[in-house]
Amino acid sequence: xxxxxxxxxxxxxxxxxxxxxxxxxxxxxxxxxxxxxxxxxxxxxxxxxxxxxxxxxxxxxxxxxxxxxxxxxxxxxxxxxxxxxxxxxxxxxxxxxxxxxxxxxxxxxxxxxxxxxxxxxxxxxxxxxxxxxxxxxxxxxxxxxxxxxxxxxxxxxxxxxxxxxxxxxxxxxxxxxxxxxxxxxxxxxxxxxxxxxxxxxxxxxxxxxxxxxxxxxxxxxxxxxxxxxxxxxxxxxxxxxxxxxxxxxxxxxxxxxxxxxxxxxxxxxxxxxxxxxxxxxxxxxxxxxxxxxxxxxxxxxxxxxxxxxxxxxxxxxxxxxxxxxxxxxxxxxxxxxxxxxxxxxxxxxxxxxxxxxxxxxxxxxxxxxxxxxxxxxxxxxxxxxxxxxxxxxxxxxxxxxxxxxxxxxxxxxxxxxxxxxxxxxxxxxxxxxxxxxxxxxxxxxxxxxxxxxxxxxxxxxxxxxxxxxxxxx
Numbered sequence: 001x002x003x004x005x006x007x008x009x010x011x012x013x014x015x016x017x018x019x020x021x022x023x024x025x026x027x028x029x030x031x032x033x034x035x036x037x038x039x040x041x042x043x044x045x046x047x048x049x050x051x052x053x054x055x056x057x058x059x060x061x062x063x064x065x066x067x068x069x070x071x072x073x074x075x076x077x078x079x080x081x082x083x084x085x086x087x088x089x090x091x092x093x094x095x096x097x098x099x100x101x102x103x104x105x106x107x108x109x110x111x112x113x114x115x116x117x118x119x120x121x122x123x124x125x126x127x128x129x130x131x132x133x134x135x136x137x138x139x140x141x142x143x144x145x146x147x148x149x150x151x152x153x154x155x156x157x158x159x160x161x162x163x164x165x166x167x168x169x170x171x172x173x174x175x176x177x178x179x180x181x182x183x184x185x186x187x188x189x190x191x192x193x194x195x196x197x198x199x200x201x202x203x204x205x206x207x208x209x210x211x212x213x214x215x216x217x218x219x220x221x222x223x224x225x226x227x228x229x230x231x232x233x234x235x236x237x238x239x240x241x242x243x244x245x246x247x248x249x250x251x252x253x254x255x256x257x258x259x260x261x262x263x264x265x266x267x268x269x270x271x272x273x274x275x276x277x278x279x280x281x282x283x284x285x286x287x288x289x290x291x292x293x294x295x296x297x298x299x300x301x302x303x304x305x306x307x308x309x310x311x312x313x314x315x316x317x318x319x320x321x322x323x324x325x326x327x328x329x330x331x332x333x334x335x336x337x338x339x340x341x342x343x344x345x346x347x348x349x350x351x352x353x354x355x356x357x358x359x360x361x362x363x364x365x366x367x368x369x370x371x372x373x374x375x376x377x378x379x380x381x382x383x384x385x386x387x388x389x390x391x392x393x394x395x396x397x398x399x400x401x402x403x404x405x406x407x408x409x410x411x412x413x414x415x416x417x418x419x420x421x422x423x424x425x426x427x428x429x430x431x432x433x434x435x436x437x438x439x440x441x442x443x444x445x446x447x448x449x450x451x452x453x454x455x456x457x458x459x460x461x462x463x464x465x466x467x468x469x470x471x472x473x
Contacts, residue, residue: 008244015249016079018086019107019215020044021128023253026109026223034117034127041131048079080132086212087129090122093208097121102200106193107219161242165210168235169202169217172226193224211243222253229257234302247301258304261360261367263314267307268300269459274315275428277352278336279435279465292352296359306364313356315425316349317371322421328413335410336432340403374422381452382423385445386414386430393437407437424456434466441469 008016015023024044031037090100100121105113114124172193201220205213218236221228228236233256240250266272271279277295296309319329329345341348360367390411397404410433418426431449434441441449446467453463 008246008249013246013248014252015215015219017082017215018090018125018212019219020079021083022104022107022109022216022219023222025112026107026219028111030111034114034119037112037114037117037124038127038131041128045078045080045083045132045135078135080135084129084132087125087132089208089212090204091125091129093204095203095207099200099203100125102197103204103216103220106197106201106223107216109223161214161239162205162210164239165205165214165217166202168232168239169198169205169213171232172198172221193220193226214239214243215245215249218250218254222255225255227255227257230259230302230304237301251301261304261306261310261364263307263310263370264372265303265307266457266459267303269461270300271428271431271462271465272300272308273311273428274319274352274425275336275432277312278333278429278432281337281339289351289355292355293359296356304364306360306367309356309359309363310367310369313353313360313369314371316352316356317369318374318422318425319417320346320349320353321371322417324413324416324421328409328416331405331409332413332417332429334398334405335407335413335436336429338398338436340399340405375424375456378427378452378455379418379423382418382427382430383415385448385452386411386418386426389430389434389439390415393439396437398436427452427456431463431466434469439469440471441466443470446470 012020014020021041021044024040025031025037028040031040097120101113101115104121104124114121119127197220201213201217204216220226233251233254236250236254237247240247270276276298277292280291280295296312298308299305300308319332324332326344326346329349330341331345333341333345333348357369360369390408393407393411396407398407398410399405414426414430414433417429433439446463446469449463449466
């Protein structure tokens with residue numbers, strides 16, 4: 001549709017293009033006339049320009065920016081260009097004017113109807129395009145990024161995704177009347193995803209472009225406060241991944257009926273709990289309350305709000321209730337975080353537990369922390385891996401040049417956790433220690449780690465966090 005060669009998520013965390021403009025109308029008072037409506041378009045474009053500083057892509061790191069070909073001194077692809085691309089797709093399509101009007105009204109929350117001001121829907125979109133075209137060009141010829149080896153940046157063809165988008169729209173249309181939980185976005189002007197509205201969105205998917213239809217469909221669900229279940233949310237995220245959308249585009253503003261928090265669920269594809277917190281430590285990280293708070297708020301896509309705090313709290317309580325000596329707790333934290341413990345190990349755990357409880361009281365006040373029984377059936381398997389590593393690092397230390405912690409103390413603490421606390425927690429911390437001590441791995445051993453991770457139910461990228469340790473040649 002737009003000919004872009006980089007994923008959308010590199011440029012936008014939220015909504016964009018025509019659906020992003022519709023969001024601005026849904027969240028603003030209804031314009032009184034066409035001039036005011038076009039002023040809102042200009043304000044949206046100005047706001048995005050202000051939100052796109054020269055360091056937009058700094059989070060990628062210099063190496064990835066270089067590979068991608070980004071010159072961060074200029075926003076090469078402005079919001080106005082994406083908005084124009086969406087508008088042109090709709091205007092040039094065989095969609096009827098009434099279909100376009102229906103889709104615009106529901107996506108924009110019903111607050112501004114061009115027909116009420118003597119304009120056709122296509123006429124309105126042409127005025128939007130004129131407003132975009134009047135802005136200075138943002139792209140620099142010849143400097144658009146080349147396809148990246150880090151991501152598959154080829155946009156999916158319309159045929160690959162059209163059927164899936166249509167299926168999601170139709171599944172809403174097939175729900176019983178009154179079950180969508182809609183409300184009026186503006187008093188006196190109700191906006192409902194009626195069968196006719198959903199049919200119009202389906203027409204956009206079939207006759208214009210499924211990616212644009214998907215964004216407009218999401219915007220309609222959000223504007224009408226339609227509650228969806230977690231399974232549908234996860235399907236939306238999977239579709240968004242295929243289109244290159246940022247996860248926030250799908251989740252922000254969507255009313256999801258989340259299941260109760262269950263610390264035994266493994267909904268994240270990455271590390272979690274205490275081992276994840278330890279992995280976030282760096283040289284300038286003080287490890288105070290605010291840092292722990294950010295970790296406790298770090299629910300992954302698809303997780304019930306509060307899940308990150310619940311699993312972190314469970315890990316902390318396991319160690320607090322164990323017979324592990326205080327010095328061993330401190331050594332364990334040092335080995336997993338690659339940083340000498342600045343406070344008593346148990347004092348740190350108590351602070352972690354307090355912060356997690358605060359977070360849970362806010363987002364899930366009815367949740368009662370429960371420390372589930374340890375999965376002892378894998379203790380022997382994990383213990384063998386720990387004991388195989390211990391002799392190879394006996395002469396090493398964590399932070400050898402500043403308050404060194406002998407690796408032998410770290411490995412002894414790990415063995416205690418695996419055999420007397422929880423093999424799952426022990427294995428997660430063990431993976432962190434391997435990174436800290438830079439222990440080389442054979443492919444065979446790494447494959448064994450993957451099998452252990454699968455048996456614990458870890459996500460796809462959890463164990464791969466140590467794949468850089470695999471010996472080559």
